[in-house]
Structures are given as structure tokens and as C-alpha cells.
Amino acid sequence: MAQRGSYAKGVAKRTEILDTALDVVARNGFRGTSVKELADSVGLSQAGLLHYFDSKDELFTAILRRRDEVDLALADPQADIVEQLITVIRHNADVPGLVQLFASMSTAATSDPSHAAHAYFVERYASLRTQAADAITIRQRRGEVPAGVDPTRLATVLLAVSDGMQIQWMLDPATDMAEHVELVWRLALAAVATPA
Amino acid sequence: MAQRGSYAKGVAKRTEILDTALDVVARNGFRGTSVKELADSVGLSQAGLLHYFDSKDELFTAILRRRDEVDLALADPQADIVEQLITVIRHNADVPGLVQLFASMSTAATSDPSHAAHAYFVERYASLRTQAADAITIRQRRGEVPAGVDPTRLATVLLAVSDGMQIQWMLDPATDMAEHVELVWRLALAAVATPA
DNA sequence: GTCTATAATTTGATAGAC
DNA sequence: GTCTATCAAATTATAGAC
Numbered sequence: 001m002a003q004r005g006s007y008a009k010g011v012a013k014r015t016e017i018l019d020t021a022l023d024v025v026a027r028n029g030f031r032g033t034s035v036k037e038l039a040d041s042v043g044l045s046q047a048g049l050l051h052y053f054d055s056k057d058e059l060f061t062a063i064l065r066r067r068d069e070v071d072l073a074l075a076d077p078q079a080d081i082v083e084q085l086i087t088v089i090r091h092n093a094d095v096p097g098l099v100q101l102f103a104s105m106s107t108a109a110t111s112d113p114s115h116a117a118h119a120y121f122v123e124r125y126a127s128l129r130t131q132a133a134d135a136i137t138i139r140q141r142r143g144e145v146p147a148g149v150d151p152t153r154l155a156t157v158l159l160a161v162s163d164g165m166q167i168q169w170m171l172d173p174a175t176d177m178a179e180h181v182e183l184v185w186r187l188a189l190a191a192v193a194t195p196a
Numbered sequence: 197m198a199q200r201g202s203y204a205k206g207v208a209k210r211t212e213i214l215d216t217a218l219d220v221v222a223r224n225g226f227r228g229t230s231v232k233e234l235a236d237s238v239g240l241s242q243a244g245l246l247h248y249f250d251s252k253d254e255l256f257t258a259i260l261r262r263r264d265e266v267d268l269a270l271a272d273p274q275a276d277i278v279e280q281l282i283t284v285i286r287h288n289a290d291v292p293g294l295v296q297l298f299a300s301m302s303t304a305a306t307s308d309p310s311h312a313a314h315a316y317f318v319e320r321y322a323s324l325r326t327q328a329a330d331a332i333t334i335r336q337r338r339g340e341v342p343a344g345v346d347p348t349r350l351a352t353v354l355l356a357v358s359d360g361m362q363i364q365w366m367l368d369p370a371t372d373m374a375e376h377v378e379l380v381w382r383l384a385l386a387a388v389a390t391p392a
Numbered sequence: 393g394t395c396t397a398t399a400a401t402t403t404g405a406t407a408g409a410c
Numbered sequence: 411g412t413c414t415a416t417c418a419a420a421t422t423a424t425a426g427a428c
Contacts, residue, residue, distance in 0.1 A: 034403060048412045056404060100307045107299040110366040112227065121367060156364060157376050163363050164356025170306040171317060180353050184380060192388040230421065244394045252422065
């Protein structure tokens with residue numbers, strides 16, 4: 001078996017912890033959730049849980065990374081990255097706690113380069129922005145997106161609406177986040193003049 | 197003098213405190229700033245400062261409200277609300293700490309109805325959304341915005357981009373927030389088909 | 393109105409036994 | 411690897427003097 005040795009065991013356990021944490025946070029939310037709360041739900045003591053992660057922030061950053069992995073696995077690999085993004089946003093309405101976690105961590109980490117999650121967000125936005133810009137460029141060549149639109153800017157804007165809609169959705173869960181992201185996307189596809 | 201009596205004095209002092217706090221937060225940022233830090237900068241003890249506000253969260257909510265007042269006073273009353281919004285976003289690049297404060301408070305307060313700032317955000321989004329939707333409706337009648345676009349949805353989306361761009365700007369201050377909000381606005385003005 | 397002093401917790405992190 | 415126990419702070423909020 002490939003999972004032999006203490007290293008693999010540690011990794012497997014870590015993943016198991018993260019998947020449980022993902023469920024717990026998704027439901028119970030993230031109200032400055034303490035390490036102990038999470039420890040209880042995964043059946044470990046606080047110290048036991050922190051054995052796997054260097055700090056609280058590292059733990060929650062790992063949760064965010066794991067969530068991206070899970071989301072990616074669920075997405076249709078055939079689909080345009082923009083379509084995938086919209087699908088993920090649509091799913092977000094089912095996991096309020098994760099939306100809360102993402103929003104909280106992003107505000108805390110983006111403005112503080114020394115925050116444990118800073119690198120995660122840098123990588124995430126760079127990666128998504130590039131992927132989306134590439135997809136937009138392809139559509140542009142097909143004439144589906146006006147030539148005057150800068151792909152990177154449009155990509156940036158699509159990510160921004162996604163993030164911003166989370167705030168308004170938390171305020172009123174009846175709000176349809178995905179629909180609003182789609183509106184921007186359709187406006188771009190429908191634009192005929194050539195905004196910079 | 198109109199400012200006589202303990203009530204008026206209290207109000208004046210409160211405003212004075214808030215204006216100082218606004219400066220301090222704008223520069224120093226909001227890294228979970230403690231009440232004591234703010235108290236020091238306004239020349240009061242921690243308890244002295246809390247004499248004017250019921251709690252820490254009430255204090256920071258008051259700072260946000262005061263900031264909106266100041267921003268509103270600076271805006272051109274002749275301008276379209278959407279243009280005003282873009283102007284405010286442009287100014288935001290000069291007050292990083294306030295962007296941080298707004299982002300932090302919005303994530304904390306929107307998801308928690310019992311948070312001291314919850315009502316503030318409810319009112320703020322409702323008000324801005326309505327005003328923007330009205331302005332969009334007017335443009336629609338003039339034929340500047342496609343008839344098929346729902347004014348409230350477009351308004352919602354413009355607010356979302358504004359919020360979302362703050363995250364990406366905190367990550368990279370070279371990002372031009374206003375320019376990206378304008379992109380969405382121009383896409384809407386340039387759209388020719390009729391997205392819902 | 394403002395201060396000093398302190399209560400009241402909470403909670404992240406670590407040391408060390410098993 | 412996991413736990414118990416404890417440390418070490420950091421703050422908010424309040425009581426009560428002046």
C-alpha cells in the first residue's frame with residue numbers, strides 16, 4: 001500500500017481533518033471559530049489538532065486550500081473557466097459558513113503581507129485572473145467578446161463581482177449571487193462598442 | 197450660541213473624536229485596532245473614549261457612518277450617483293486604513309444580524325442600490341442603457357464590483373479600483389443586446 | 393466628563409507526560 | 411500522536427473616585 005509510513009499517515013490524517021472541518025465550518029459558520037471548537041468536532045483536543053498545523057491561521061488557510069481542491073474536482077473540466085467560476089459561486093449559497101470564512105480571511109490576509117493566508121490569496125487571484133483572461137482572449141478571437149475589452153481587466157472585474165456579491169448575499173441570502181456575476185458576463189458578451 | 201448645553205457639547209465632542217479617528221484609521225490602518233490605540237490618538241483614556249460610545253463595535257460603526265457623511269459632502273451633488281460612487285472609489289486609494297476597516301466590518305457585520313454594524317450595512321446597501329437603480333432607470337429612458345437590463349441588478353453589481361475591487365487592491369495597491377468599476381459601467385452603457 | 397483600576401474572559405500556543 | 415495542564419497575553423467593559 002502506498003499509504004505506508006508516518007509521513008503518509010500524517011498527510012492522510014491532515015486531509016481527513018480538513019474535510020471534517022470543511023463540513024463543520026460550512027454549516028456552523030465562522031464566527032471567529034476557535035481552534036477548540038474545530039478540535040471537538042474532529043475528535044481531538046485543541047493541542048492534538050494543532051499538532052497538524054503550525055497555528056490557527058495556518059489551519060484555516062489549509063481549510064481554504066482544501067476547499068478549492070474540492071471545488072475544482074466538482075467543476076466540469078470541459079467548461080470555460082468563467083463558467084466554472086459561476087458554477088462555484090452558485091454552490092456557495094449552500095455553504096454559508098465557507099463564504100463567511102473566505103470573506104473574513106481575505107480581508108484579514110490581503111492587507112497584511114505577514115498573514116499566514118497572504119500567499120494563498122496572492123496565488124489564488126493571480127491564477128484565476130490569468131486563467132480567466134486566457135479564456136476571455138479565446139472568446140475574443142471568436143468574436144464573442146468585443147476586441148476593445150482588456151481580458152485581464154474583465155477577468156479582474158469578474159472576480160471582484162464574485163467577491164462583492166458574497167457581502168450582499170450574506171446581508172440577504174435571497175440574493176442570487178451567480179445571476180449577478182452572469183449579468184456582468186453577459187454585458188461583456190453583449191457590448192458592442194469598445195470600452196478600454 | 198447654538199452649541200449650548202451638555203447634549204450639544206456631547207455631540208460636538210463625539211464628532212470631533214470621530215474626525216480624528218477617521219484620520220488615524222485612514223493612515224495607520226485597521227489591524228484589529230484596539231480602543232486604547234484610538235483613545236491615545238484622540239487624547240483620552242480608553243474608558244474616557246468609551247464614555248461616548250456604547251462599545252467598541254458601536255465606535256467603529258460610528259466611524260463608518262461619519263466617513264459616509266464626509267464622502268457625501270465631498271461629492272458633486274450635480275453628478276449621477278454612479279459617477280459619485282466612482283469618485284468615492286477613486287478617493288479610497290488614499291485611505292487604505294478605511295478600506296480595511298470597511299472590508300473587515302462588512303464581513304463581520306453582514307453575516308451576523310446581532311452585530312452593532314448590521315443595521316448600518318443594511319441601510320447603506322438598500323439606500324445606494326435604490327439611488328443607483330433610479331439613476332440607471334433615468335439613463336435607460338434616455339436610451340443610454342439597454343432596455344433589457346434590470347436597473348436594480350445592475351446597481352447591485354456595481355456595488356459588488358466596488359467592494360470586490362477593494363480586496364484585489366489591498367493585495368496589490370497598484371490596481372486601479374475606479375477604472376475597473378468604470379469598465380463595468382461602460383460595458384453596461386455599451387451593451388446592445390438585452391441581457392436580463 | 394474623565395480617569396484609575398480591575399474584572400471577566402477568551403483563546404492561541406507550548407511543555408511535557410504517556 | 412494525543413492529551414492534560416498551564417502560560418501568556420490582550421482587550422473589552424465596568425465600577426467608582428474626582
